[in-house]
Amino acid sequence: MTSTSTLQDPRVASALDRMFRQAEQDEAISRNIRTAWPEGFAPADPQEQADAKAEVYMPISARGGRLLYNLIRAVRPATVVEFGTSFGISTLHLAAAVRDNGTGRVISTELSAAKAAAARRTFAETGLDDLITVLEGDARDTLAGLDASADFVLLDGWKDLCLPVLRLLEPRLAPGTLVVADDVDLEDLAPYLDYVRDSRNGYESVTFPVEDGMEISCRL
Template sequence: MTTTLHDPAVRDLIDRLFAEAERDDERSPGRPVPTATAQERSDLLEDVYMPISARGGDLLYALVRAARPQTVVEFGTSYGISTLYLAAAVRDNGIGHVTTTELSATKVKAARATIEEAGFGDIVTVLEGDALTTLGAVGGPIGLALLDGWKELCLPVLRLLEDRLAPGALVVGDDSTFASMGDYLAYVREPGNGYVSIDFPVEDGMELSCWTGR
């Protein structure tokens, strides 16, 4: 059975976006200064895709298919590559909705266009603005959350979502090998905080955490 993920229209779009992402180094204006705000960094890097890896995308698709969450939340859609994997799984499950958020207005516009081109406009909502504000209004229970925005904000976003996580919810922290994920990893790996957590060895790492509650 052919999955939506391998439908030619969706597959070609994903491949095209990954091809564009390969030019990130030449588009990048360099690393933002350490004191730059999240908004300033987002504006500076508005042309840079910063995608998940293809294998990471396959993992996300498999997790959503297996968990069959009614509500999927994503922090940091960028140009929408990871969102396509999540939405393809929701489509194939026949249930659920993806709510994603992005700080860069340029990327929000691009991601919305990507989602419409893939035919996922009915199952994806892209919220523009600070995730600590936009995700506060998302109803629960949340069955799966992908945290792939600015790394120092992954833990605050998780804490924001925590009281809406469904029992057994999956939380995926991307780029788990980054030093800036240290506080996040320490939190989800501490059993007293309510998670069973394991690092999955895709490119740059993904931390998979199951919410057991406290």
């Protein structure tokens, strides 16, 4: 265990700085995508959406990343499960905390092959690749074979799939497990929020006001 944060490691800090700067181009890239898909993505399946948005970072915020780091340090989970690797910004925050805890691993999922490959390169460059497994493909398939309990969950993939992924993982959630979902302001996340905010479904949930909002739910 270290008394300093791996987030301050020059390799990690440099990678995060580079990716956050590249993510600043997301809006311009998204405009081009909307031009190519003028009717929206309603008729597209998740794979088609992932392929169309293969250059879009869609990152968590820097403050959101630090929140995740602090939560992982406090909870000390054995297995962190992330839905939605993208280029790996959030994954680096998770893995940095796992490294500093001195125990644990991160299992992340990504539908875009291009993003998964880029993320793996970044994880190797930062020296955190030994802690991270990227499951490439539809998370509803790849997480079905999870070989352990899910001790901390981050849901930041396609918002309309957050609830199905959570339901898939529920048998592996022990009481007290934290589940975090990003972007509470997005309409597609509404069914998920309705579910975790209803205590009859077994959660105590609170919205944390960081950037677009994070929903932090404790499994009861």
